[in-house]
Amino acid sequence: MPEVKLDGVTKRYGKVTAVDHLDLIVRDGEILTLLGPSGCGKTTTLRCIAGFIVPDEGRIFLGEEEVTRLPPEKRDIGFVFQNYALWPHMTVFQNLAFGLQLRHTPREEIRQRVREVLSLVRFFRNGGSLSPPAFRRATTAGGVGPGVSASTPGTSPG
Numbered sequence: 030m031p032e033v034k035l036d037g038v039t040k041r042y043g044k045v046t047a048v049d050h051l052d053l054i055v056r057d058g059e060i061l062t063l064l065g066p067s068g069c070g071k072t073t074t075l076r077c078i079a080g081f082i083v084p085d086e087g088r089i090f091l092g093e094e095e096v097t098r099l100p101p102e103k104r105d106i107g108f109v110f111q112n113y114a115l116w117p118h119m120t121v122f123q124n125l126a127f128g129l130q131l132r133h134t135p136r137e138e139i140r141q142r143v144r145e146v147l148s149l150v151r152f153f154r155n156g157g158s159l160s161p162p163a164f165r166r167a168t169t170a171g172g173v174g175p176g177v178s179a180s181t182p183g184t185s186p187g
């Protein structure tokens with residue numbers, strides 16, 4: 030995973046400044062938690078990094094590349110939404126495989142990567158309806174999974 034760098038990122042919604050000149054560096058292999066009261070700008074920050082929101086000011090880098098205005102599908106960033114979702118007409122496997130299929134990943138590699146992320150989140154069953162914890166595990170796997178191999182150094186704490 031390349032270094033993530035925010036340089037003076039600001040996002041306003043009308044008169045509300047959701048994120049105010051935020052400077053931040055997340056290094057390769059680092060796990061960072063944003064902790065703060067509701068409304069302090071955590072989600073807005075993550076959405077800027079993923080590309081769902083373009084900041085009003087400031088710049089965002091992934092490694093050497095500036096991505097401030099790059100759309101989310103070109104950033105190769107996983108995102109687990111707060112109100113998480115799976116497509117109900119697909120199995121867990123199909124949900125997780127979908128992003129890789131769009132990228133024309135070979136079938137055997139898809140199978141292996143989906144297995145890896147499911148094991149990473151300790152999701153062991155499929156079929157029937159999902160309990161809430163199983164649902165969360167599956168959606169978390171979706172956020173980790175599509176672009177990223179669970180065995181690459183960038184996804185481990187070290």
Ligand SMILES: Nc1ncnc2c1ncn2[C@@H]1O[C@H](COP(=O)(O)OP(=O)(O)O)[C@@H](O)[C@H]1O
Pocket residue numbers: 042045046047048065066067068069070071072073074
């Ligand atoms: N789409 C939006 N339109 C208007 N205001 C928003 C929108 N999203 C967030 N905000 C406002 O921006 C501020 C930061 O919100 P948010 O990033 O969701 O905070 P957090 O995730 O830390 O709870 C809040 O005041 C919130 O009401």
Ligand SMILES: [Mg+2]
Pocket residue numbers: 071072073111
């Ligand atoms: Mg939030």
